[in-house]
Amino acid sequence: xxxxxxxxxxxxxxxxxxxxxxxxxxxxxxxxxxxxxxxxxxxxxxxxxxxxxxxxxxxxxxxxxxxxxxxxxxxxxxxxxxxxxxxxxxxxxxxxxxxxxxxxxxxxxxxxxxxxxxxxxxxxxxxxxxxxxxxxxxxxxxxxxxxxxxxxxxxxxxxxxxx
Amino acid sequence: xxxxxxxxxxxxxxxxxxxxxxxxxxxxxxxxxxxxxxxxxxxxxxxxxxxxxxxxxxxxxxxxxxxxxxxxxxxxxxxxxxxxxxxxxxxxxxxxxxxxxxxxxxxxxxxxxxxxxxxxxxxxxxxxxxxxxxxxxxxxxxxxxxxxxxxxxxxxxxxxxxxxxxxxxxxxxxxxxxxxxxxxxxxxxxxxxxxxxxxxxxxxxxxxxxxxxxxxxxxxxxxxxxxxxxxxxxxxxxxxxxxxxxxxxxxxxxxxxxxxxxxxxxxxxxxxxxxxx
Numbered sequence: 281x282x283x284x285x286x287x288x289x290x291x292x293x294x295x296x297x298x299x300x301x302x303x304x305x306x307x308x309x310x311x312x313x314x315x316x317x318x319x320x321x322x323x324x325x326x327x328x329x330x331x332x333x334x335x336x337x338x339x340x341x342x343x344x345x346x347x348x349x350x351x352x353x354x355x356x357x358x359x360x361x362x363x364x365x366x367x368x369x370x371x372x373x374x375x376x377x378x379x380x381x382x383x384x385x386x387x388x389x390x391x392x393x394x395x396x397x398x399x400x401x402x403x404x405x406x407x408x409x410x411x412x413x414x415x416x417x418x419x420x421x422x423x424x425x426x427x428x429x430x431x432x433x434x435x436x437x438x439x440x441x442x443x
Numbered sequence: 444x445x446x447x448x449x450x451x452x453x454x455x456x457x458x459x460x461x462x463x464x465x466x467x468x469x470x471x472x473x474x475x476x477x478x479x480x481x482x483x484x485x486x487x488x489x490x491x492x493x494x495x496x497x498x499x500x501x502x503x504x505x506x507x508x509x510x511x512x513x514x515x516x517x518x519x520x521x522x523x524x525x526x527x528x529x530x531x532x533x534x535x536x537x538x539x540x541x542x543x544x545x546x547x548x549x550x551x552x553x554x555x556x557x558x559x560x561x562x563x564x565x566x567x568x569x570x571x572x573x574x575x576x577x578x579x580x581x582x583x584x585x586x587x588x589x590x591x592x593x594x595x596x597x598x599x600x601x602x603x604x605x606x607x608x609x610x611x612x613x614x615x616x617x618x619x620x621x622x623x624x625x626x627x628x629x630x631x632x633x634x635x636x637x638x639x640x641x642x643x644x645x646x647x648x649x650x651x652x653x654x655x656x657x658x659x660x661x662x663x664x665x666x667x668x669x670x671x672x673x674x675x676x677x678x679x680x681x682x683x684x685x686x687x688x689x690x691x692x693x694x695x696x697x698x699x700x701x702x703x704x705x706x707x708x709x710x711x712x713x714x715x716x717x718x719x720x
Contacts, residue, residue, distance in 0.1 A: 401622035
């Protein structure tokens with residue numbers, strides 16, 4: 281968790297991301313936002329060096345094109361039981377509030393679908409730190425690119441003017 | 444069964460002649476609680492020698508003969524002052540069954556330091572004392588004692604239940620609370636008085652907002668990179684380092700001027716984390 285806050289890690293990640301961006305730009309002219317997002321996530325997972333579960337999950341299954349919307353079958357089941365036993369189920373469904381939230385958290389963090397509460401919280405803290413670093417790095421790169429864009433036309437104008 | 448126990452009993456015998464104080468055996472007994480279920484309640488190790496071994500130590504160890512001789516050889520290296528290990532079978536079983544994930548035998552078979560087994564020995568001894576006098580001694584005022592990398596020994600507090608289930612639950616809750624406290628430091632907007640449900644709400648919201656930020660930034664980055672000429676990017680890294688240094692200085696300057704909330708969370712966090720570096 282502490283390794284995501286060092287400047288060194290930040291530099292490593294942003295340089296790798298920039299290189300990956302250059303490479304993908306050279307190979308294919310059109311880069312969609314989703315591709316870039318996936319590339320950025322994978323570079324982040326690589327920087328994690330495989331010690332965390334979410335990083336391994338990101339690297340293991342990157343070949344999904346498009347969003348996979350799984351149907352939640354449990355929702356249907358609760359509708360039927362509500363018709364049969366109104367009172368008892370209301371009480372029971374109120375109790376595992378924490379469980380429902382843990383389930384939501386499991387859906388958010390990649391690769392943590394079946395983790396216990398304890399390990400899930402640990403993975404979450406590492407994942408949050410990594411995401412923060414990713415946000416910082418991507419803002420820095422965007423700044424750099426937009427500044428480069430602002431300068432380049434002026435350079436070209438200058439060179440044209442010299443001719 | 445009798446043949447097997449006799450065989451396994453013969454193997455460590457020359458070792459026992461070498462080490463008459465039975466130090467290593469006590470340590471070994473300590474190291475391997477889950478396979479080492481002692482029937483008798485109070486041993487004095489001087490009386491162990493050699494006849495009682497067959498009945499007490501190896502009576503239940505039909506399958507564990509090889510591992511035990513291996514452990515005896517491993518534990519030969521360190522020397523611990525001999526202490527009587529007396530443990531009720533139920534106590535060892537119930538604690539060891541819960542601690543299978545924190546198996547001592549795996550962690551300390553390569554661990555030849557003498558201090559850790561000693562501490563855990565005394566821990567088990569004290570725990571036994573605590574549990575044996577359930578009615579009265581349960582109300583001892585001792586604190587929890589945690590040993591890194593080994594079995595966590597929990598002592599009962601005043602007015603709390605001492606059965607193994609509640610002890611194990613208390614340990615589990617303690618671990619979860621520790622991780623929640625870590626998360627509290629990371630996630631902004633969390634108070635110490637928040638319960639688990641509220642904390643989880645905040646955590647979920649924060650993770651979702653971070654993921655949305657990343658998605659938005661990736662769109663922005665693709666837009667910015669379309670106008671950028673990547674083929675002429677020879678000294679990109681140096682330029683990037685320079686840019687980042689400038690940015691960091693700029694952010695620090697703005698923070699000093701009290702300019703909070705420039706770009707939302709990202710800038711706030713970047714400034715806060717670049718500070719001590």
